[in-house]
Amino acid sequence: MITGRVLLLNFSYEPLGTIGVARAICMWFSGKLTVEENDGDNCLHSPSTTIPVPSVVRLRSYVHVKRRRQETTMKRARIYIRDRYRCQYCGEHKHAKDLTLDHILPRAQGGESTPHNLVSACVKCNQRKGNRTPDQARMPLLTSQKLLRLGLDHVLLCHYAESRPEWKKYLFMDDVLEEDVRIAA
Numbered sequence: 001m002i003t004g005r006v007l008l009l010n011f012s013y014e015p016l017g018t019i020g021v022a023r024a025i026c027m028w029f030s031g032k033l034t035v036e037e038n039d040g041d042n043c044l045h046s047p048s049t050t051i052p053v054p055s056v057v058r059l060r061s062y063v064h065v066k067r068r069r070q071e072t073t074m075k076r077a078r079i080y081i082r083d084r085y086r087c088q089y090c091g092e093h094k095h096a097k098d099l100t101l102d103h104i105l106p107r108a109q110g111g112e113s114t115p116h117n118l119v120s121a122c123v124k125c126n127q128r129k130g131n132r133t134p135d136q137a138r139m140p141l142l143t144s145q146k147l148l149r150l151g152l153d154h155v156l157l158c159h160y161a162e163s164r165p166e167w168k169k170y171l172f173m174d175d176v177l178e179e180d181v182r183i184a185a
Contacts, residue, residue: 002020002022003020035057088119089129
């Protein structure tokens with residue numbers, strides 16, 4: 001339980017990411033955040049007290065976050081998670097070691113290495129597509145453009161929320177997004 005993750009919200013209920021249970025409890029003791037939801041009946045016990053394990057916490061003061069901040073680390077892994085470890089051309093599920101990242105608009109045609117322009121592809125499909133766009137190669141993408149536009153951090157939080165249903169209402173997961181995620185699965 002102490003090694004679990006807790007959803008961290010800004011004062012405005014904007015999701016900021018996740019923190020560890022131990023850090024959340026320390027911040028709660030110091031008065032920096034409030035507990036919005038507990039992790040069921042899970043509790044941490046000391047000789048003199050019992051503390052419910054938090055699942056969702058909210059900061060007591062607003063943190064200004066740059067809107068266009070850089071995506072965090074692990075871009076490749078987050079793209080694989082977003083695409084459900086599935087080739088976005090043939091639809092086959094693969095292990096990460098059997099996937100590559102493909103540029104939708106190839107670099108040779110001015111495409112950038114941004115998450116919006118990258119999808120998971122098996123080696124066979126990536127080689128078949130080559131330096132062409134999906135339309136030029138007659139290989140339509142299985143992922144909707146709406147899912148590609150989401151930030152990778154938000155996609156990762158939505159992935160965690162699959163096993164933590166109490167997080168969904170804080171992640172503003174609308175029905176359209178859930179449908180796109182189900183189609184991608």
